[in-house]
Amino acid sequence: MDATPEFDFFPPLEPRRSGLLRLDDLHEIYWEECGNPDGIPVVYVHGGPGGGSSPDKRRWYDPDAYRIILFDQRGAFRAKPLGEVERNTTQLLVEDMEALRKMLDVDKWLVTGGSWGTTLSLAYGQTYPDACLGFVLRGIFLGSPDEIDWFMRGMRRFFPKAHDDFIGWIPQAEKHDILTAYEKRLFGKDADARMDAARRWFKYTESCSLLRHDPDLVEEAVKNDPVVYGTGRLDAFYFRNSMFLEPGKLIRDIGRISHLPVMIIQGGHDVIAPPAAAYAIHRAWPGSVLHVVADAGHSPSEPGIRSKVIQTIEYYKRNKRFDAAALQASGPV
Structure with a gap:
């Protein structure tokens, strides 16, 4: 073929x-x-x-x-x-x-x-x-x-709206450490809060992935709950542990x-x-x-x-x- x-x-x-x-x-x-x-x-x-x-x-x-x-x-x-x-x-x-x-x-x-x-x-x-x-x-x-820090903070230079959506819902007192703020919710006891945090994390990733932003593609991607949940939790966990490298x-x-x-x-x-x-x-x-x-x-x-x-x-x-x-x-x- x-x-x-x-x-x-x-x-x-x-x-x-x-x-x-x-x-x-x-x-x-x-x-x-x-x-x-x-x-x-x-x-x-x-x-x-x-x-x-x-x-x-x-x-x-x-x-x-x-x-x-x-x-x-x-x-x-x-x-x-x-x-x-x-x-x-x-x-x-x-x-x-x-x-x-x-x-x-x-x-x-x-x-x-x-x-x-x-x-x-x-x-x-x-x-x-x-x-x-x-x-x-x-x-x-x-x-x-450097790559992890770039994801968490640096990408706002190219995608300010996506980054603002990523961190804007975090209380001001926690904004100094966005990764910890996400971990608190991604690994908390509240299942709805875990899923909400994972969806926000995943949407940020998808919003910054395309050269030509397509909001319809992003919205479709965030509907895949297993991928959204696994990505949010494991991304944050691996970032916290420097990818174990x-x-x-x-x-x-x-x-x-x-x-x-x-x-x-x-x-x-x-x-x-x-x-x-x-x-x-x-x-x-x-x-x-x-x-x-x-x-x-x-x-x-x-x-x-x-x-x-x-x-x-x-x-x-x-x-x-x-x-x-x-x-x-x-x-x-």
């Missing part, structure tokens, strides 16, 4: 099999597999951390060529229990990915992900480099204190995976994950290919991002590598 000339989605498809993988006495993660069971194994690593893998992500991959694996991380979307932060760390998520790979009897897989999914993909690859064929990473986020670790340990091919796709006007992080990874990773989509923000739904991701995955199935000049010449983006 071939993608369209514009590298648009492949047709809708359903999983061949799916299930819940029991991790311990508390957590189960959802997984699914579709496409060609004998194809190139590829795994999608979702953002958030609590965002989950939406069904449209299946359509990034040629189902004739790829064995497509999606999963929801601890506490996310269809994982159980939803929004759970106990025993939920980056290191445990890395081990969950490895447990899933072994359970599915995958030798090596192409690791693809966006936003927080790039953070986890890099952490996984640096822990288990021999399990990876390569990487397709969109909207690099390295989990640094040592400062600079993902750059420092790039040598563990620098022999593997990688394509980095970055929105040129990405406010949630600004391009500086993508450039830092590109500079640290010899042979990496960086493509900046000039007319795009953070969201994978933007046409330029979606097209470039699909084009890259199409290129990999034929060449098992990435080449900047060839990808630039192989079709529209």
Whole structure:
């Protein structure tokens, strides 16, 4: 099967099999597999951390060529229990990915992900480099204190209305520490207050994701209660714990995976994950290919991002590598 000339989605498809993988006495993660069971194994690593893998992500991959694996991380979307932060760390998520790979009897897989999914993909690859064929990473986020502070405070420079909506309802006495104010409500006893705080957090994220703001898309997104709840709680929890990463670790340990091919796709006007992080990874990773989509923000739904991701995955199935000049010449983006 071939993608369209514009590298648009492949047709809708359903999983061949799916299930819940029991991790311990508390957590189960959802997984699914579709496409060609004998194809190139590829795994999608979702953002958030609590965002989950939406069904449209299946359509990034040629189902004739790829064995497509999606999963929801601890506490996310269809994982159980939803929004759970106990025993939920980056290191445990890395081990969950490895447990899933072994359970599915995958030798090596192409690791693809966006936003927080790039953070986890890099952490996984640096822990288990021999399990990876390569990487397709969109909207690099390295989990640094600067990036977290930028999300909480800095994005108001570009999205003042969205930021005002994000903090305006917080009492003045608590505005000096917005993260703590949100945590108080996201993890309080009142279920309605937890959901309200999660929805406000999620709406802020969605409102700042698009280069061309679309209020209808934002309002539609905030109706998905499991994704909203998981994202709000896990985002705040991971922010509080510095994403469970040592400062600079993902750059420092790039040598563990620098022999593997990688394509980095970055929105040129990405406010949630600004391009500086993508450039830092590109500079640290010899042979990496960086493509900046000039007319795009953070969201994978933007046409330029979606097209470039699909084009890259199409290129990999034929060449098992990435080449900047060839990808630039192989079709529209």
